Amino acid sequence: MxxxxxxxxxxxxxxxxxxxxxxxxxxxxxxxxxxxxxxxxxxxxxxxxxxxxxxxxxxxxxxxxxxxxxxxxxxxxxxxxxxxxxxxxxxxxxxxxxxxxxxxxxxxxxxxxxxxxxxxxxxxxQQTRHVTSTTAAGDPAPHAAMGVFAGIRATAMARLGTDNLEGLRIAVQGLGNVGYAVAEQLHAAGAELLVSDLDQGKVQLAMEQLAAHPIEPSALPSTPCDIFAPCGLGSILNGQSVSQLRCAAVAGSANNQLTSLQVADQLEKRGILYAPDYVINSGGLIYVALKHQGEAVGTITAHLARIGTRLTEVYAHAQAEKRSPARVAEALAEKLIYA
Structure with missing residues (x-):
């Protein structure tokens, strides 16, 4: 350890x-x-x-x-x-x-x-003041979803040349609090949804409310789509699963999506644009951090809107340096932390 x-x-x-x-x-x-x-x-x-x-x-x-x-x-x-x-x-x-x-x-x-x-x-x-996301502070999930949605639009622009999601096939893996909220926003934007979750009740709800197409969890990564959005638990992207992907980009809310940075290089070689998870899914942290500091909702919303801009900057650096966005984002973060 x-x-x-x-x-x-x-x-x-x-x-x-x-x-x-x-x-x-x-x-x-x-x-x-x-x-x-x-x-x-x-x-x-x-x-x-x-x-x-x-x-x-x-x-x-x-x-x-x-x-x-x-x-x-x-x-x-x-x-x-x-x-x-x-x-x-x-x-x-x-x-x-x-x-x-x-x-x-x-x-x-x-x-x-x-x-x-x-x-x-x-x-x-009741035992400490070093806590947020209480009932009074509010659930960060909707705000995390707002950031992911902005990041998906930025990813679509970078990889597909448009941030208009209407008609795009987007595969959402995981329909938890954040994943379902992301799916709702994608549906409102006109995207065609392919969804999977171990909880069949959530899948059924997405079918009824969002006109989503159900896909077996094991089959979703290999299902043809424009964007694959991992929104469940981590380590979904490994050497085997990446070789099965049939998408133009990966952009979702899950933490620790990559089992290693070598997997990011594999995505890059396959021409699949990867949205670094700790950039695209930072909306929840932004909300709880600024809420903990007593910031107004308008300030928080404006900060969330910058997630797409940050991703666009990472993509631009990655293209210029001919490196994976994951490696670029990690280098930028470490420079900020350890400078």
């Missing part, structure tokens, strides 16, 4: 257990040079403890990159609570997590993420 921390330049890894509630939590703090580490809390089942720690570390690095490229005065962090099959007292579990966050003395600010909700953050807030 120390080797991974060194390779990602992760500052600290904190672990906590609470026998009463069954809490087993990890907080990875990647960097605090620009300000306290800010990032969501995942509440998911993991095959083993090491997988949970690796996930937290990789996600925390991505949060630092997001914050730097978005010009936010925060560092990157991430929390993971390992979900047990049976939880007797969810509120008590998140209150215990809040006490853990409080013990970090403000070095990390938590928020919602996969498996958690604003109600969970209300429980955390």
């Amino acid at each position: 120390f080797a991974l921390m060194q390779s990602t330049r992760t500052h600290a890894l904190h672990l906590a257990v609470d026998p009463v509630t069954g809490l087993r939590a990890v907080v990875a703090i990647h960097d605090c040079r620009a300000g306290p580490a800010l990032g969501g809390c995942r509440y998911l089942a993991y095959p083993d403890d090491e997988s949970a720690m690796v996930d937290a570390i990789r996600l925390a690095q991505g949060m630092s990159f997001k914050a730097a490229l978005a010009g936010l005065p925060f560092g990157g962090g991430k929390a993971v609570i390992i979900r047990s099959p049976h939880v007797e007292n969810r509120a008590g579990l998140f209150e215990a997590f809040g006490r853990f966050i409080e013990s970090l003395d403000g070095r990390y600010i938590t928020a919602v993420d996969s498996g958690t909700s604003t109600t969970d953050m209300d429980c955390v807030a």
